Amino acid sequence: MRDYDPSRYEPAAVTVDIVALTIRDGALQVLLVERGEEPFLGRLALPGGFVRSSRDAKGRVRGETLDAAAARELAEETGLVPGHAALNRVHLEQLATYGAPDRDPRMRVFSVAYLAFGADMPDPVSGGDAAAAGWLPVDRARRLAFDHDAILADGLERARAKLEYTPLATSFVGPEFTISELRGVYAAVWGVEPHAGNFHRKVLSTPGFVVDAGEMTERGGTRGGRRARLYRAGDATLLHPALLRPEGEQ
Amino acid sequence: MRDYDPSRYEPAAVTVDIVALTIRDGALQVLLVERGEEPFLGRLALPGGFVRSSRDAKGRVRGETLDAAAARELAEETGLVPGHAALNRVHLEQLATYGAPDRDPRMRVFSVAYLAFGADMPDPVSGGDAAAAGWLPVDRARRLAFDHDAILADGLERARAKLEYTPLATSFVGPEFTISELRGVYAAVWGVEPHAGNFHRKVLSTPGFVVDAGEMTERGGTRGGRRARLYRAGDATLLHPALLRPEGEQ
DNA sequence: AGAATAGTGTCTTTCAGACACTATTTG
DNA sequence: CAAATAGTGTCTGAAAGACACTATTCT
Numbered sequence: 001m002r003d004y005d006p007s008r009y010e011p012a013a014v015t016v017d018i019v020a021l022t023i024r025d026g027a028l029q030v031l032l033v034e035r036g037e038e039p040f041l042g043r044l045a046l047p048g049g050f051v052r053s054s055r056d057a058k059g060r061v062r063g064e065t066l067d068a069a070a071a072r073e074l075a076e077e078t079g080l081v082p083g084h085a086a087l088n089r090v091h092l093e094q095l096a097t098y099g100a101p102d103r104d105p106r107m108r109v110f111s112v113a114y115l116a117f118g119a120d121m122p123d124p125v126s127g128g129d130a131a132a133a134g135w136l137p138v139d140r141a142r143r144l145a146f147d148h149d150a151i152l153a154d155g156l157e158r159a160r161a162k163l164e165y166t167p168l169a170t171s172f173v174g175p176e177f178t179i180s181e182l183r184g185v186y187a188a189v190w191g192v193e194p195h196a197g198n199f200h201r202k203v204l205s206t207p208g209f210v211v212d213a214g215e216m217t218e219r220g221g222t223r224g225g226r227r228a229r230l231y232r233a234g235d236a237t238l239l240h241p242a243l244l245r246p247e248g249e250q
Numbered sequence: 251m252r253d254y255d256p257s258r259y260e261p262a263a264v265t266v267d268i269v270a271l272t273i274r275d276g277a278l279q280v281l282l283v284e285r286g287e288e289p290f291l292g293r294l295a296l297p298g299g300f301v302r303s304s305r306d307a308k309g310r311v312r313g314e315t316l317d318a319a320a321a322r323e324l325a326e327e328t329g330l331v332p333g334h335a336a337l338n339r340v341h342l343e344q345l346a347t348y349g350a351p352d353r354d355p356r357m358r359v360f361s362v363a364y365l366a367f368g369a370d371m372p373d374p375v376s377g378g379d380a381a382a383a384g385w386l387p388v389d390r391a392r393r394l395a396f397d398h399d400a401i402l403a404d405g406l407e408r409a410r411a412k413l414e415y416t417p418l419a420t421s422f423v424g425p426e427f428t429i430s431e432l433r434g435v436y437a438a439v440w441g442v443e444p445h446a447g448n449f450h451r452k453v454l455s456t457p458g459f460v461v462d463a464g465e466m467t468e469r470g471g472t473r474g475g476r477r478a479r480l481y482r483a484g485d486a487t488l489l490h491p492a493l494l495r496p497e498g499e500q
Numbered sequence: 501a502g503a504a505t506a507g508t509g510t511c512t513t514t515c516a517g518a519c520a521c522t523a524t525t526t527g
Numbered sequence: 528c529a530a531a532t533a534g535t536g537t538c539t540g541a542a543a544g545a546c547a548c549t550a551t552t553c554t
Contacts, residue, residue, distance in 0.1 A: 010303040010304050010305060010311075010313070011261045011262075012261075012262060012263070012264050012301070012303065013262065014262050014264065014349065014360050051262070051349065051360075053260040053262060053351055053358040054260050055260060060355075061260075061351055061352065061354075061355070061356075061357060061358050062351055063260070063351035063358060064351065065349065065350050065351065066347065066348075066349040066350075066360075094346055094347065096344055097316065097344065097347040097362050098316075099264070099301065099315065099316040099362070100315050100316075101303055101311055101312055101313035101314065101315065102311065104311075105310075105311070106311075107311060108303040108311050108313060110264050110301075110316075110360065110362075112347050112349070112360075178533085179533080179534085180532075180533075195516095195517070195518075195519095196532085196533080196534085197518095197519085197520095197521095197533090197534070197535075197536095198516070198517060198518080200533075200534060200535085201534085201535075202515085202516080204534095205515090219525080219526085220524075220525040220526060220531080220532065220533085221525080221526075221531060221532050221533095222526080222527095222531095223526070223527075223530070223531055223532085224524095224525055224526035224527065224529085224530055224531040224532070225524075225525060225526070225530085225531045225532030225533070226523060226524035226525055226531085226532055226533040226534075227524070227525065227532090227533080228532080228533060228534090229533085229534090241514085241515065241516090244516080246517090428506085429506080429507085430505075430506075445544070445545080445546095446505085446506080446507085447506090447507070447508075447509095447545095447546085447547095447548095448543075448544060448545080450506075450507060450508085451507085451508075452542090452543080454507095455542090469552080469553080470504080470505065470506085470551075470552040470553055471504060471505050471506095471552080471553070472504095472553075472554095473503070473504055473505085473553065473554075474502085474503055474504040474505070474551095474552060474553030474554065475503085475504045475505030475506070475551075475552060475553065476504085476505055476506040476507075476550065476551035476552055476553090477505090477506080477551070477552065478505080478506060478507090479506085479507090491541080491542065491543090494543080496544090
């Protein structure tokens with residue numbers, strides 16, 4: 001199909017949808033908006049919107065990249081402006097593209113889904129486009145609009161897998177963190193609590209995962225407990241050896 | 251961006267591009283077409299084309315899924331019709347979507363790239379849309395049209411990674427194969443020859459990777475050598491434990 | 501016979517997981 | 528003090544990689 005003639009084809013829309021994940025109250029939560037119009041009026045959906053493109057005065061195609069569109073949508077929905085400290089620490093990556101012909105009854109819509117991870121993500125701003133928006137624990141995010149149940153499931157599986165072989169977990173905590181906080185990320189995302197002692201030793205023995213920040217927490221736990229050493233994210237992009245999930249059969 | 255109005259936006263085209271890989275003459279090869287028109291006239295490109303969609307008499311959106319579009323494009327380019335034995339054994343999976351605003355000078359084009367692996371893939375049919383088409387060793391596929399160099403690079407990295415933890419290598423060989431043939435797949439894709447003895451033992455000790463076909467090759471190697479046992483692909487979808495590449499730092 | 505390929509035995513090192521232990525801090 | 532949390536020591540079994548070896552079939 002080299003010799004294509006675009007005008008022969010039904011116009012299509014391309015959107016980005018964001019699976020934004022954060023950890024709140026020890027649980028993995030996803031950012032959802034309530035739809036303010038048909039179809040799926042009143043149902044929860046992943047935040048998203050159209051990729052912007054246009055032509056300039058000379059007829060040249062202009063517009064934003066997919067990554068930029070995803071970052072813009074995330075910023076609009078959370079109220080995080082570019083330059084905001086927390087937004088700079090958000091990890092954003094492309095997940096997959098969904099294009100079933102009947103996924104939107106109005107027209108042919110292709111959705112490029114993105115995965116976002118961040119710590120301390122703020123509550124959505126009330127002035128957004130959606131009727132309402134907020135964070136919801138992932139196990140209570142069901143019956144979403146369109147095919148967003150499937151997109152969320154794919155995003156969760158990607159997140160779980162990436163914790164194994166990348167330092168992604170450090171995106172879910174602040175710039176300085178304890179090993180226990182990091183363990184809490186794995187517990188929330190995987191749904192199982194790693195063995196505390198083994199986890200501690202393993203994280204420290206994986207080169208480039210974390211570096212000692214040279215400080216301690218001010219206090220121990222509220223119900224007693226030793227004070228913990230603080231760490232920062234290291235420079236590794238892949239963990240070697242990997243931290244495999246218990247019972248490897250995915 | 252819940253309240254979208256599609257008509258406000260510049261029309262976009264959505265294509266699928268295929269990174270089709272096979273092993274020929276012991277080398278990993280990729281299917282390429284020569285462009286028959288501008289832009290990039292005469293340059294090599296990945297095969298691909300538009301995703302088809304339309305509306306029926308009642309105005310409902312109709313069309314093919316992304317997976318179907320990819321399968322159709324691959325079939326058109328290789329001459330493999332649906333039902334062809336070799337096509338049924340081809341592995342096809344979505345890779346990523348590319349949508350930089352300037353990637354096609356004519357209009358805004360989003361390309362959903364697919365990765366295809368198969369054994370004994372035929373030479374492309376001469377009656378295809380492209381000026382010419384053929385298989386080329388991946389290390390000689392350079393300076394492709396559009397952003398296809400980057401797409402090919404991403405596809406190769408995905409293929410290399412998936413050999414580690416999935417039985418994907420069995421897609422590159424026939425229905426019955428020897429452990430040596432399987433080792434040849436790893437050697438061609440990774441660019442390093444795994445240790446023959448360790449590889450043999452490891453493949454057989456990974457549950458569900460291969461099953462004994464109960465037969466032997468008719469002859470040994472052409473320059474001497476023992477006859478080899480034949481195996482078929484097992485039922486595992488993930489390899490556990492994984493076959494890691496030598497020197498894990500990707 | 502000698503070369504080439506298939507397949508096995510065995511040793512060392514690394515790492516995951518289990519378990520028990522020490523260290524420190526809070527109420 | 529007891530309870531709670533941080534962090535360490537040590538053992539076992541699984542697995543990777545190195546190396547040497549046996550088994551079989553070709554010219």
